[in-house]
Amino acid sequence: MFVDPVFRLHALGYHYPDGTPALQGITWQVSRGESWAVLGTNGSGKSTLLKILDALFLPTEGTLEIFGIPLDENTIKTKGLELHRRIGLLFQDPDVQLFSPTIFDDVAFGLRQLKEPAPQVTAKVNAILTEFRIDDVSEKMPFRISGGQKKKAALASVLVLEPEVLLLDEPTNDLDPRTKRWLIAKLTEFRERGGTLVVASHEVDVVFRLCEKALVLSEDHHVLFQGDTSYLQAHPELLEQANLL
Ligand SMILES: Nc1ncnc2c1ncn2[C@@H]1O[C@H](COP(=O)(O)OP(=O)(O)O)[C@@H](O)[C@H]1O
Numbered sequence: 001m002f003v004d005p006v007f008r009l010h011a012l013g014y015h016y017p018d019g020t021p022a023l024q025g026i027t028w029q030v031s032r033g034e035s036w037a038v039l040g041t042n043g044s045g046k047s048t049l050l051k052i053l054d055a056l057f058l059p060t061e062g063t064l065e066i067f068g069i070p071l072d073e074n075t076i077k078t079k080g081l082e083l084h085r086r087i088g089l090l091f092q093d094p095d096v097q098l099f100s101p102t103i104f105d106d107v108a109f110g111l112r113q114l115k116e117p118a119p120q121v122t123a124k125v126n127a128i129l130t131e132f133r134i135d136d137v138s139e140k141m142p143f144r145i146s147g148g149q150k151k152k153a154a155l156a157s158v159l160v161l162e163p164e165v166l167l168l169d170e171p172t173n174d175l176d177p178r179t180k181r182w183l184i185a186k187l188t189e190f191r192e193r194g195g196t197l198v199v200a201s202h203e204v205d206v207v208f209r210l211c212e213k214a215l216v217l218s219e220d221h222h223v224l225f226q227g228d229t230s231y232l233q234a235h236p237e238l239l240e241q242a243n244l245l
């Protein structure tokens, strides 16, 4: 079978500038159309890994290829905008993602950066706000809306660019049950349309419903397991070892 690599990591490591280790010796591949859970306890390195996959940080050890292209400072400079169109990251905290005067402007931000014509931007933004049922808060300031609406607006600002790859950091944390079900349905739809999904979480039950594969990080930032989620479900001792059960 032909596999089309989206991310290829070889012995990838990351240390923060203050020397804190966040990832060590990660060798992993994500192919087009796959759905991966990144599981690990608090501090294991999940958020750092997603930021690296989104080309926000460069690895400090090892290598990362995105769509077959080695990631380095030059790639970020010349292809950064294109990568950010093709790969969307939903941050754990929607307040990081929403920074414009209105929700409309936040959802329009990426399209405007890509210099799409204004009438097209308006049409796309209105369509997704209506689809997500947050069109009534379109002109509101981000800090004047509820947590669930913020999450929807943040996801709209990512999905409006029609990314091929969606990275989500603890997407269901702090969501009420209805918004959680809505989000899981949206992500399932994205996956069924051929999208590539990487979901970081420590909520094992949620990602087991969404993802066919799982990468489990240990507390000391190494890969503890990678493979089918069905195998992981049958081997709870691995989850215990990762301090997830
Ligand atoms: N900006 C930072 N500076 C220094 N250390 C950090 C920073 N952000 C995260 N870390 C550390 O890196 C490790 C991995 O963090 P993170 O990727 O946020 O883990 P997770 O998302 O799995 O909870 C932790 O030890 C954390 O304290």
Ligand SMILES: [Mg+2]
Binding pocket: 046, 047, 048, 092, 169
């Ligand atoms: Mg995190």
